[in-house]
Amino acid sequence: MWVCVMQPQVEGLLNEVPLLLSNLSYSLLRQFAALLLSYLFAIPYGIVAARSRRAESVMLPILDILQSVPILGFFPVAVLFFIAVFGGSRLGVELAAVFLIFTSQAWNLAFSTYESVSAIPNELFEASKAFRLGRVGRIMKLYLPSCVPKLVYNGMMSWAGGWYFLVAAEIITIGSEEFKVPGIGSYIAEATYSGNLSHALLGLGALIFSVVIVDLLLWAPLRDYAERFRYEAFTAQEARQPTLYQRSLKWFGKRLKKPSLPTVRLRALEKTKEIISIVYTPMPKVKTTLKFIRILLIISIAALISLILLYQYEAVVKSVNRFMELLKEPQFFIELSLLPQALLASIARLGLAYAASLAWTLPLAAWLAWRARTATFSLLDVLASIPATALFPLIINVTIHLPYGLFLTSIILTMTGMQWYILFNLIGGFRSIPSDIIEAARSFGLRGLSLWRRVMLPGVMPALITGSITGWGGGWNALIVSEYINYGGETYTVLGLGSMLDRAAYELGNLTLLLIILVTMTSTIVLMNRVIWRRAYHYVLHRYRFE
Amino acid sequence: MPLLELRNVTKSFTSKTQTPFVVLEHITMAVDKGDFVCVVGPSGCGKSTLLRIICGLIPPTDGQVLYKGSEVTRVCDEMAMVFQSFALFPWLTVLENVEIGLYSKKMSREEKRRRALKMIEMIGLKGFEEAYPRELSGGMKQRVGLARALVSEPTVLLMDEPFSSLDPLTATHLREELIDFWLNPNMAPDTVIMVTHSVEEAVYLANRVIVLSHRPGTIIKEVPVDLPRPRDPRSDKLYALVDQITSLIA
Numbered sequence: 001m002w003v004c005v006m007q008p009q010v011e012g013l014l015n016e017v018p019l020l021l022s023n024l025s026y027s028l029l030r031q032f033a034a035l036l037l038s039y040l041f042a043i044p045y046g047i048v049a050a051r052s053r054r055a056e057s058v059m060l061p062i063l064d065i066l067q068s069v070p071i072l073g074f075f076p077v078a079v080l081f082f083i084a085v086f087g088g089s090r091l092g093v094e095l096a097a098v099f100l101i102f103t104s105q106a107w108n109l110a111f112s113t114y115e116s117v118s119a120i121p122n123e124l125f126e127a128s129k130a131f132r133l134g135r136v137g138r139i140m141k142l143y144l145p146s147c148v149p150k151l152v153y154n155g156m157m158s159w160a161g162g163w164y165f166l167v168a169a170e171i172i173t174i175g176s177e178e179f180k181v182p183g184i185g186s187y188i189a190e191a192t193y194s195g196n197l198s199h200a201l202l203g204l205g206a207l208i209f210s211v212v213i214v215d216l217l218l219w220a221p222l223r224d225y226a227e228r229f230r231y232e233a234f235t236a237q238e239a240r241q242p243t244l245y246q247r248s249l250k251w252f253g254k255r256l257k258k259p260s261l262p263t264v265r266l267r268a269l270e271k272t273k274e275i276i277s278i279v280y281t282p283m284p285k286v287k288t289t290l291k292f293i294r295i296l297l298i299i300s301i302a303a304l305i306s307l308i309l310l311y312q313y314e315a316v317v318k319s320v321n322r323f324m325e326l327l328k329e330p331q332f333f334i335e336l337s338l339l340p341q342a343l344l345a346s347i348a349r350l351g352l353a354y355a356a357s358l359a360w361t362l363p364l365a366a367w368l369a370w371r372a373r374t375a376t377f378s379l380l381d382v383l384a385s386i387p388a389t390a391l392f393p394l395i396i397n398v399t400i401h402l403p404y405g406l407f408l409t410s411i412i413l414t415m416t417g418m419q420w421y422i423l424f425n426l427i428g429g430f431r432s433i434p435s436d437i438i439e440a441a442r443s444f445g446l447r448g449l450s451l452w453r454r455v456m457l458p459g460v461m462p463a464l465i466t467g468s469i470t471g472w473g474g475g476w477n478a479l480i481v482s483e484y485i486n487y488g489g490e491t492y493t494v495l496g497l498g499s500m501l502d503r504a505a506y507e508l509g510n511l512t513l514l515l516i517i518l519v520t521m522t523s524t525i526v527l528m529n530r531v532i533w534r535r536a537y538h539y540v541l542h543r544y545r546f547e
Numbered sequence: 548m549p550l551l552e553l554r555n556v557t558k559s560f561t562s563k564t565q566t567p568f569v570v571l572e573h574i575t576m577a578v579d580k581g582d583f584v585c586v587v588g589p590s591g592c593g594k595s596t597l598l599r600i601i602c603g604l605i606p607p608t609d610g611q612v613l614y615k616g617s618e619v620t621r622v623c624d625e626m627a628m629v630f631q632s633f634a635l636f637p638w639l640t641v642l643e644n645v646e647i648g649l650y651s652k653k654m655s656r657e658e659k660r661r662r663a664l665k666m667i668e669m670i671g672l673k674g675f676e677e678a679y680p681r682e683l684s685g686g687m688k689q690r691v692g693l694a695r696a697l698v699s700e701p702t703v704l705l706m707d708e709p710f711s712s713l714d715p716l717t718a719t720h721l722r723e724e725l726i727d728f729w730l731n732p733n734m735a736p737d738t739v740i741m742v743t744h745s746v747e748e749a750v751y752l753a754n755r756v757i758v759l760s761h762r763p764g765t766i767i768k769e770v771p772v773d774l775p776r777p778r779d780p781r782s783d784k785l786y787a788l789v790d791q792i793t794s795l796i797a
């Protein structure tokens with residue numbers, strides 16, 4: 001009898017499979033296109049920034065700012081732009097989606113390239129000069145190979161991150177108009193909005209399946225290949241033929257060793273400071289270059305604007321008119337007057353999510369760092385690789401009906417953008433505490449709380465700061481999807497910058513408001529990085545680093 | 548005319564915050580074909596910088612380097628360098644690393660391969676052609692470094708503390724082999740300029756030891772080593788010279 005009841009449902013799901021597969025391949029195509037574009041942008045950019053000091057002083061701060069812009073916040077602007085240029089055709093939405101994923105990958109890959117090329121040992125560089133490799137030879141034999149490990153590793157991370165954004169990018173509602181492209185993200189979103197949970201789960205399953213398959217078929221062999229391009233020597237154990245199990249552990253180990261991105265970021269911050277000081281001190285040469293670049297920038301922006309004006313003259317006139325009308329409308333000012341409150345609300349939300357993330361990751365990371373088995377790591381890997389945006393429907397389904405459901409839901413959704421960065425950095429941090437220091441502390445009778453206070457917490461501090469910087473970055477992003485929730489045909493919002501941004505884009509369709517909010521958000525992030533995180537990082541590095 | 552001549556070479560580095568500091572000052576020396584010269588001095592005296600200036604890797608701030616009478620303005624074709632930390636490309640095999648030594652030479656791919664294989668055999672790495680540097684011991688790595696430098700048959704071999712990151716036994720072996728290469732008239736190199744901080748090594752290997760002072764590095768003295776070869780590393784005469792040079796530095 002049970003079978004009889006289940007039959008039509010199973011059949012219904014089976015009928016979905018062809019549609020699901022075609023949607024999945026569309027999404028995969030978008031992902032590959034964006035990754036390819038990102039590499040094409042990132043590799044030359046990173047190499048030039050690393051090899052030319054003058055270029056570095058301009059290119060790094062640009063990258064830093066670009067990286068600070070919350071990608072999802074950037075998205076509505078890009079959508080409005082591409083849809084305006086391509087007149088609402090599918091190509092516009094298609095390009096906007098690819099562009100969004102591109103922005104989520106390109107900066108990070110450019111930093112990786114920059115970091116790899118900068119980290120080439122000086123003697124190796126001298127050797128390439130002494131044996132007269134020339135420009136092409138140096139690129140082929142030195143720069144590109146040196147980038148391989150980081151580009152593979154970060155490509156893998158970007159790929160995972162790309163899913164997060166793709167799921168959010170395939171369906172967009174602007175005002176009363178809905179733009180969508182076929183894909184796994186739009187599939188899940190549609191199923192969710194129409195309250196069809198079994199289809200949403202099916203889509204989610206397909207997504208996880210493809211994440212695992214791509215990892216196995218593409219990234220696993222690439223990781224093995226990249227191994228050859230590392231500088232450090234193999235240990236005897238690693239040199240033996242690794243099993244799949246060991247390999248996953250090894251991958252995990254690498255993932256822990258790597259993300260020194262924030263250090264590069266800090267370096268970028270320093271460069272920004274430098275550039276500011278250069279602007280204010282009379283240094284004729286650099287100043288002319290800067291002036292030149294500034295002029296170039298102004299010219300290119302002017303060119304871009306005039307291009308758009310040429311092509312979209314009417315549309316622009318219309319939108320300018322609409323903007324003028326909007327300015328008269330009370331709505332615009334009402335929204336604008338909410339800005340300070342929304343900003344504070346968002347920061348408070350992030351703070352709460354941060355505290356909650358720390359509360360569960362700190363003990364878990366300490367435990368995982370020393371005691372956990374491989375199986376736990378593999379499980380964690382799979383968990384972390386699921387794009388959280390695809391999980392949203394499920395989470396919302398459970399939490400929205402709880403007391404304070406909306407408040408709780410928005411915090412939990414924000415956490416999904418934060419917690420993994422913090423967790424993985426913390427595990428790495430705990431691992432990096434030299435065991436002899438812990439043994440020494442134990443031998444002097446420190447245990448329990450005092451051991452934590454004197455050894456563990458100070459030891460993990462640098463990693464905690466690093467994880468916090470990336471975690472907050474991810475959190476700002478998550479705000480845009482966690483403060484404005486479409487679920488079952490209804491829209492739930494809480495006060496915050498994220499929801500304001502969404503409302504400006506999708507309800508009011510007001511580009512000006514959108515830009516104002518985006519600029520507020522970006523400058524808050526840059527400011528916080530500079531005022532809080534950079535100081536904290538230097539302080540901690542100065543005080544707690546193991547020599 | 549000497550093979551290589553340094554005229555009043557001075558090198559100073561400028562940094563943003565500090566006043567420019569002088570690493571090498573008024574270095575004037577000459578190296579004849581067939582010579583084996585060692586440069587010694589306290590750490591930080593600019594020995595390695597001197598070698599890089601000779602090679603054409605970095606330009607001197609003042610003065611000139613002349614090779615066969617013409618000024619060295621870029622990396623010189625007839626010199627090759629061996630590095631302290633080997634500077635092997637970790638992503639290239641032993642064979643590919645040695646072929647790097649022929650990268651800028653105009654010859655066919657096959658010819659490059661043939662020469663590299665021959666060099667690998669001579670240096671005693673036969674069977675390791677397809678190995679990656681990380682799979683080799685320190686001594687073997689430096690053999691690759693040596694092979695890469697010698698494969699192009701340079702007239703002058705420049706060595707930047709080539710044995711200082713090896714264990715003593717390996718270093719002893721490699722020193723012997725280097726001497727054999729140098730003494731063999733059918734093989735490169737004719738001329739060796741080596742930078743080292745080990746006075747014993749310098750006296751054991753060189754025809755002439757050039758002693759540099761502490762920063763800024765200037766030539767304190769040139770000490771000829773007239774000991775007959777093969778030399779006994781523990782002979783009294785050798786140690787007398789070692790003591791003499793050490794007292795100049797300390």
